[in-house]
Amino acid sequence: MTTDNHSDRELAVRATGLVKQFGDQRAVDGIDLEVHRGEVYGVLGPNGAGKTTMLRMLATLLHIDAGQAEIFGHDVRVEPHAVRRLLGVTGQYASVDENLTATENLWLFARLQGMSRTNARSRGAELLEQFDLTEAATKPISAFSGGMRRRLDLAASLLTRPPLIFLDEPTTGLDPRTRGQMWETIRDLVRSGCTVLLTTQYLDEADQLADRIAVIDRGRKVAEGTADQLKSSVGQSTLQLQVADPADLQTVADEVRRLIGEEAVPSPEARRVNVPLTRTDQSIDVLVALRDRGVAIESVTVQKPSLDEVFLALTGHDTQDHTQDQPASDETAGTDDPELMEASR
């Protein structure tokens, strides 16, 4: 809490050695985090990695078992009230009241935060307009689509224009179009000078939004950097080929080695080969060369690295067996609500 220290004031979030223990399991196991002002910081990891638990600790919703956390220089444990004043939280958990309409929800949260009746009404109407919810303002929340619901959640967090926003998996469960709209909204938020800390399971989401990304696995930070840095650690993309004749697999491997100096990874039973690429256009060289050698190709795909691949490269295991050996208990800790389970799946 050295508020006179200049470098501290430049940090929106500073955490050192954060630990959360649930029974004999460490959901968060010594995470350090520094989020600069005006930055979008993405926390990337599969279900059960400890992302939500970490966010809940920073948001004063969960007790910090060990380590230290500060929000704009205010110690989360010592001054939770100050932290709550500076923070907007939107996520799988902090949501809106299903028994009220959109207008009533915004009114409720505005009044709770000390806005006058007039201000609460006008600010609510303003946000509904901004988030394209004016038409649905008096409808019951149960009639809302997933995207509308998320937008209202976010609007409710922005009533007091907080300088820091936590977004916990803002687009999980949304269809691609709605996800795109949500991304636009988040970008607007950032343009207005807001600092954003977001968690996500999707590499492309972190890629689209975040200035810096931390990869979290089993409660630990396993990597940190820009999206480009993370992706280059696994190669830019993968060329997947299916040949008509398994006998051609050897030819493919030879050509790949000759042209781009990489080892193709064959799976003979499916007549398939995976080729790691550093540049996507290398796939053309490979395909042209194979046509010249007379190799008959049945299908071709070029894929960007997925979170699974980034994970495999960073941790040596993929996201799938991770969720199996570590049940989703930490993401839904303290609740038996099936809806929350659903949302975090």
Next chain:
Amino acid sequence: MSTLTVTDPADIVIPPRVSLADTVSQTLTLAWRATMKMRRSMEVMFDVTIQPLIFTGMFAYIFGGAVSGDVKSYLPLIITGLIGQTVLTACVATGVQLRTDMDTGVFDRFKVLPIARIAPLAGPMVADLLRYFIASVLTFAVGIAIGYRPGGGVIGVAGAVLLAMLAGWSLAWIFTYFGILGRNAQAVQGISLLVMFPLTFLSNAFVPTDTMPGPLRAFAEVNPVSLVITAIRDLANDGAVTGNVGWALLGCAVVIAIFAPLSVRAFNRKM
């Protein structure tokens, strides 16, 4: 993007704690939310409407002859007793409702707002004053319909209703505490009924305590429910503000002093 402009953290004034005036205003705002909820799901009103209608007639006619010789002379005892019993039942629902509510995401948002920690608990309880009001007025109404003539007159009855509401709000803290501790609504309901039955039956609600064996009688006489019912009887039947009213208020204060801090602490730890 005027709507999304951000406040500079340095410009935000942060009072070290929530003032009493803000706490009251936040509590009332959350009480408003609870009444909106009630209005949209009227079934939460069954325990304070249907139950007094049925129980009042049933208890009066079943026990009247055995306890007081005839139904009419039992009415001053049972109507006031039933008010205590119905309000206590309504308190159980307060705890169960809270548990159900806490399991929804909106409670996490309340927790992350810079508001008094007691407000999310006290708000719904203030709204429940309305339920206690309906329960006690209905019980009096049914009583009067079957021949009860409160000696305290309109003012005495009004005083009794007020006291019943206050008692309901105080005793509800017990069930609020269970509501916070319980794993789910069913568990809260179970524990609450286990507590509610001894509190109502080991009291002077249905029968005079003189025939009870020593230890039961000792408990029945200090049971806050008995204190409240005695005071309600003094107000409604005699129109007298007696020392018993003072004891009832003290009993309520003791319940609040124990269970309100326990509840707020448990609430802060949970979730």
